[in-house]
Structure formats: structure tokens, C-alpha cells
Amino acid sequence: MQHTGRTMNIGGVMPLPEGTPVEEIAAVLQFAVSRHQALRTTLQVDHDRPPGALPRQTVNASGETILHIVDIDETDDPAAAAEELRCRYETTAFDHANEWPVRMGVVRSAGALTHLVVQYSHLAVDGLGIDAIARDLAHRDPQTNHPTAPVSGTQPLQIAQAQASPAGRRQSDKALRYWESQLATVPAQRFTPSDDPREPRFWEIFCYSPAMHLAMRAISARTAAHTSHVLLAAYAVAIARVTRRTPSVAQLVVSNRFRPGFADAVTQLSQTGICVIDVADCVFDDVVARAWKASAGASLHGYYDGDAHQQLLDDIAGRRGEKIDLSCFVNDRRVVAPEEPPPTEDELRAALPRTRLRWDRKQPIFDGSFFLQVDSAPDANVPGRLVPEEQQQPAVYFAIWADTHALAPRDIEACARELEAVTVEAAFNGKAATRVSPWDGQN
Numbered sequence: 001m002q003h004t005g006r007t008m009n010i011g012g013v014m015p016l017p018e019g020t021p022v023e024e025i026a027a028v029l030q031f032a033v034s035r036h037q038a039l040r041t042t043l044q045v046d047h048d049r050p051p052g053a054l055p056r057q058t059v060n061a062s063g064e065t066i067l068h069i070v071d072i073d074e075t076d077d078p079a080a081a082a083e084e085l086r087c088r089y090e091t092t093a094f095d096h097a098n099e100w101p102v103r104m105g106v107v108r109s110a111g112a113l114t115h116l117v118v119q120y121s122h123l124a125v126d127g128l129g130i131d132a133i134a135r136d137l138a139h140r141d142p143q144t145n146h147p148t149a150p151v152s153g154t155q156p157l158q159i160a161q162a163q164a165s166p167a168g169r170r171q172s173d174k175a176l177r178y179w180e181s182q183l184a185t186v187p188a189q190r191f192t193p194s195d196d197p198r199e200p201r202f203w204e205i206f207c208y209s210p211a212m213h214l215a216m217r218a219i220s221a222r223t224a225a226h227t228s229h230v231l232l233a234a235y236a237v238a239i240a241r242v243t244r245r246t247p248s249v250a251q252l253v254v255s256n257r258f259r260p261g262f263a264d265a266v267t268q269l270s271q272t273g274i275c276v277i278d279v280a281d282c283v284f285d286d287v288v289a290r291a292w293k294a295s296a297g298a299s300l301h302g303y304y305d306g307d308a309h310q311q312l313l314d315d316i317a318g319r320r321g322e323k324i325d326l327s328c329f330v331n332d333r334r335v336v337a338p339e340e341p342p343p344t345e346d347e348l349r350a351a352l353p354r355t356r357l358r359w360d361r362k363q364p365i366f367d368g369s370f371f372l373q374v375d376s377a378p379d380a381n382v383p384g385r386l387v388p389e390e391q392q393q394p395a396v397y398f399a400i401w402a403d404t405h406a407l408a409p410r411d412i413e414a415c416a417r418e419l420e421a422v423t424v425e426a427a428f429n430g431k432a433a434t435r436v437s438p439w440d441g442q443n
Helices: 022-035 078-091 127-139 156-164 166-182 210-223 227-243 284-300 306-320 345-354 409-426
Strands: 010-015 041-044 056-059 067-072 102-109 112-120 202-209 248-254 271-277 328-332 356-363 370-375 396-403
Touching: 010 078, 010 127, 022 067, 022 102, 022 112, 022 127, 056 156, 067 078, 078 102, 078 112, 156 166, 166 271, 166 284, 166 306, 202 210, 202 409, 210 227, 210 284, 210 345, 210 396, 210 409, 227 248, 227 271, 227 284, 227 328, 227 370, 227 409, 248 284, 271 284, 284 409, 356 409, 396 409
Parallel strands: 067 102, 248 328, 328 370
Antiparallel strands: 010 112, 041 056, 102 112, 202 356, 202 396, 248 271, 370 396
């Protein structure tokens, strides 16, 4: 956030049932911040801090936050007003030292509430933490605003205590040893400098692909691997085909919600795990198996002390005499539907013409050279993504943010096209070759 200037605030808009009183929404806000320590946490950061000095988090025992009310004329569009408020909340950075990390507002037209708008600081909660807040509202007595059950998820103060314990330190140390083993021999660089750098430097390409959704289901049925492993394998092959470098390396966003007590925790638990996948001279089903193993290792070892992790990366760079490029990320945010029968070849062929690929946003700074984000529905927080013809059947919705100084725009587009092509080629062919040769160390 400091590097890019992006707020990374997360949240959304929800229409309210007719007749919802403003007092009800105020009570919900009061209930949430009183229940969840993360929502009343402030953060003191000394930007000139000496080595070893950590930011300080404070869980406030009391205080106040504001429910904003936006009154509009009867002739105004309530949905547009709600979206305007959401954008303002999202693009305005939180004052973490003095402001609680939740913003809530309502749109009111002719005295009636129409929409609820909520945004959270990503330092306080992740996406699954927001889901946990929503689930916990079922434990609110609407008459008294008192809880009907204790908080089920581990609270941040408990997490901090566990992290500082001997067992917590051992967990972190084990994870960092895994990182060190994975990074011992991988090539330091992921890209040859682009021959077509652009300004703004970072470009986003977006793809809607029902065919990729069907192809991944077919491969999953054949290999018994989860579609997330198929997706990771497709990334590994696609980027290796374009960059001609192996093995493929990525940081995988790990939710850590599978750890005991974390499923309902309202806090920020996501960290990255390291994936190293060799895709040279093999078939795609082999890569799926390797991606499965790499993903399991990344998840198991994706919970660690952040400062110790940075120190490890610095130490490895010092020993090797060069910094290892870890600027490739994969974030699979899909909500996978219940198991369905595998598709037929005819269904896959019929879906191929529906693919839509287009360039989207551009900006001067981003937090990675290559960031693949995958969803099972269009991201409503991105302007222009809610296209009716791109919601008619289940699909993979993915976006790639990439550095044009590392990958030329034509290579970014090639990566996007290869992601779909790799899965389509292997959908009904377990022996589909990756067509990637071992890297010879030359550009």
C-alpha cells in the first residue's frame, strides 16, 4: 500500500429491504465493532523505524465510529449515489492511527433508506473475514442488540499471543525453512526485459472464458485434482511458454482459514506461499500433479512472521549475490460450485466462441510484475465488468496485471490466451504435451 499508493480497501453495496430504519443499521454497526477486535484496532507506523522496531496495533476497548447518511433528491438514482459513496470509501485511505478500519453509510431518499455501503481496511480484514462478519450477525438479537452466542472465531489478541508463543515461533521457523529450500536453486529472474515498455507501466488484461471453466472441470474429473490445482498448472505452463523460463515460480495467496480457530476469525489472515513447478518435457497431467503438491506445500507453509520472512529473502539474496524475483502472484478467489458431471467435447467446442478478451485499466505503479486474479463471477468493484452477455453461463473470469517493462503487451496478451489454450488442449487429452523445454540459462 505504501509502495503503490493504493488503498486496497474492500467492501461493497447492498440494497436494503423497504422500511429499514436507520436505527437498525446503526445498531448493526455498533454490534459489529463491539464484537470484533479487528474493527476497533488502530495502527501506529513509524516510517523511519529502526531495524527490528515493529508497528504497534492497539485494540481499543471503547470509542466511536460514524454511520454516514447520504440524503438524495427523489429524482436522483439511489444506486448511483450508493456507488459514488462506495468509490469514495474505496479510494480514500484510512487514517489507521486515528480511524477505526470500517466505514459504513446509507443512502436515504424521501426519508427511506435504499442502500447500505460498507468498506473495510484490508489491513484489518480479508474477504473471508468479511464473510465471517456477515455470518456473525445471525448471533445478534434484533430487539436488544445483544449477542446470543459468544464470538466463534479466534480474536486478533489471541492470535498475536499464539504467534509469540514457542509453538508459534516453531510454526514460522518451519515455514521459512520450506521457503529457503524452494528458493535454493530456482533461477533468480523470471523475465527478460521487455522490448516494448509502455507508460503507464502496468497494464491489465481481462478474460471471460466459459470454455476454460468447462476444460478445467474435465481435467479435474480425469485427474481427481481440484480445479484450483488445474488452474495453477495452467498458469505454470502458460507463463513458461511465453517467457521460455522454467521452472515456473509464483507466490500463491493462502487464506490460512483451514487452521484451527481461523474459519470464523474476523481479521486479516492471508499471506503468500511459494510455488515452484517444473513444466519442461512432460505432459499436462504431470504438471497438474506437481501443482497439487506445490499448492499443498505453499498452503502448509503460508503462515509466518513477516519480518523474519523478509530477512530470509535478504539473506538468500546476499548468499546468491542477486535478488530472486518473486513478483509473480496467483490469487484464485473462485467460489467453486457443487460437483457437476464433466462436460462433453461438444459442449466445450460450443463454448469457445464465447470467450472475450480485452485490455482494461492502466496505472503507473503496481505490487507485482505479474498478478493473476481469478473469479467465478465478474468483480463488481471494477467498473465495466458487469456485462450481461458475460453472465449467461458459468465461466472463469480472470485478470492479469503485468509490468510492460518485464513483458511486452503482446506477451501479456499471449499469457492470457495461453491460459485458456492450455486447459482446452488438455481437456480430453491426458497426454497433451506442455511444449516447454528446459531453460538453458540464456535470455
